[in-house]
Amino acid sequence: MRLISALLLALSLFASPAAAVLPDEILDDPALESRARELSLELRCLVCQNQSIDDSNAELARDLRLLVRERLIAGDTNEEAMAYIRARYGDFVLLRPPVQRSTYLLWFGPIGIVIAGVAIVMVTSRRRRKNAAAATPTSPLSSTERTRLDAALAREDDNGDRG
Amino acid sequence: MRRLLYFLPLVICLGIALFFYRGLDLNPRDLPSALINKPAPEFSLPALPGRDIQRADDGLARTDLTTGKPVVVNVWASWCIPCVAEHPLVDRLAKREGVTVHGINYRDRPDAAAAWLKRLGDPYAKVGKDESGRVSIDWGVYGVPETYVIDGNGVILYRHAGALSPEILERKILPLVKGGG
Numbered sequence: 512m513r514l515i516s517a518l519l520l521a522l523s524l525f526a527s528p529a530a531a532v533l534p535d536e537i538l539d540d541p542a543l544e545s546r547a548r549e550l551s552l553e554l555r556c557l558v559c560q561n562q563s564i565d566d567s568n569a570e571l572a573r574d575l576r577l578l579v580r581e582r583l584i585a586g587d588t589n590e591e592a593m594a595y596i597r598a599r600y601g602d603f604v605l606l607r608p609p610v611q612r613s614t615y616l617l618w619f620g621p622i623g624i625v626i627a628g629v630a631i632v633m634v635t636s637r638r639r640r641k642n643a644a645a646a647t648p649t650s651p652l653s654s655t656e657r658t659r660l661d662a663a664l665a666r667e668d669d670n671g672d673r674g
Numbered sequence: 675m676r677r678l679l680y681f682l683p684l685v686i687c688l689g690i691a692l693f694f695y696r697g698l699d700l701n702p703r704d705l706p707s708a709l710i711n712k713p714a715p716e717f718s719l720p721a722l723p724g725r726d727i728q729r730a731d732d733g734l735a736r737t738d739l740t741t742g743k744p745v746v747v748n749v750w751a752s753w754c755i756p757c758v759a760e761h762p763l764v765d766r767l768a769k770r771e772g773v774t775v776h777g778i779n780y781r782d783r784p785d786a787a788a789a790w791l792k793r794l795g796d797p798y799a800k801v802g803k804d805e806s807g808r809v810s811i812d813w814g815v816y817g818v819p820e821t822y823v824i825d826g827n828g829v830i831l832y833r834h835a836g837a838l839s840p841e842i843l844e845r846k847i848l849p850l851v852k853g854g855g
Contacts, residue, residue, distance in 0.1 A: 557705070557816035557817070558816060558817060570781065570807070571807070571811075571816055571817070574806075574807050574808070574811060575811070578808075578811060597708070598708060599708060599709070599715075599811060599812060599813070599814045600708055600814050600816065601705070601706055601707065601708030601814070602706075602708075603705050603706065
């Protein structure tokens with residue numbers, strides 16, 4: 512019993528995520544089919560919104576998968592087939608947002624935040640180092656200062672013992 | 675001045691909180707349509723059979739959208755629950771407001787669609803049946819119901835995804851069909 516469950520568990524390690532592509536959709540030409548799969552992974556299922564049409568079981572996703580294959584059979588390049596879908600559903604259908612003016616913040620925002628963070632750290636650490644340098648005494652303690660300091664410290668210790 | 679700087683993280687945090695709070699109210703189904711202010715796609719659909727009033731030229735095609743008068747195109751299906759909810763508004767638009775409303779019957783069985791119209795009333799001038807959903811893809815439809823306002827020259831002025839509401843009807847659709855007439 513334990514052996515069986517261990518075997519099943521081991522087998523599950525080899526499982527790959529299942530795509531929603533149905534056997535009747537698959538094209539005979541393996542090259543075209545792999546291009547269609549590639550495009551399907553880039554297209555958003557508009558019903559579920561956070562799945563690609565390759566993953567989705569929605570009927571619209573199936574229709575779009577078939578449409579992509581139809582376009583490829585008709586001789587479209589990958590770009591042409593994507594443009595065909597994009598003309599109908601807009602930029603939202605692309606899972607990878609295109610780099611354009613309205614998405615600059617999305618694409619370059621994180622880099623900007625990292626640069627700003629590094630700049631802040633550099634400025635503050637430089638200022639702190641400068642402050643530390645300014646605080647170091649220029650001349651060592653004189654002998655009178657040293658004896659007074661020792662005496663004060665000794666008194667401090669005595670108080671500590673009593674308390 | 676120095677002291678004010680310590681409040682900066684709090685201010686940034688509040689700003690982000692406000693941004694996300696606003697996002698809670700946004701409708702994720704409200705997608706921008708790629709076709710606004712563009713001509714409606716070229717299409718031609720066969721008529722839905724079995725309607726009460728059946729005319730000879732009942733199929734719906736692009737030429738029905740270029741009659742010089744604004745029209746509304748409503749995409750619906752008999753299996754769609756929000757379509758039932760919005761149906762009285764489609765009815766009102768056609769019968770009380772006198773707007774020409776055409777229907778695209780999306781991925782439906784014709785007999786079920788005809789029975790649905792018999793049961794709930796048939797406000798549509800023409801109904802084209804799109805059994806494969808192919809024409810609807812050309813329109814950028816991603817769910818039913820969807821409603822489009824087309825000006826007299828076949829250009830899409832407005833699109834609403836999801837069930838109509840009285841507010842949408844009065845604030846968005848009626849001004850477009852009446853003003854553009």
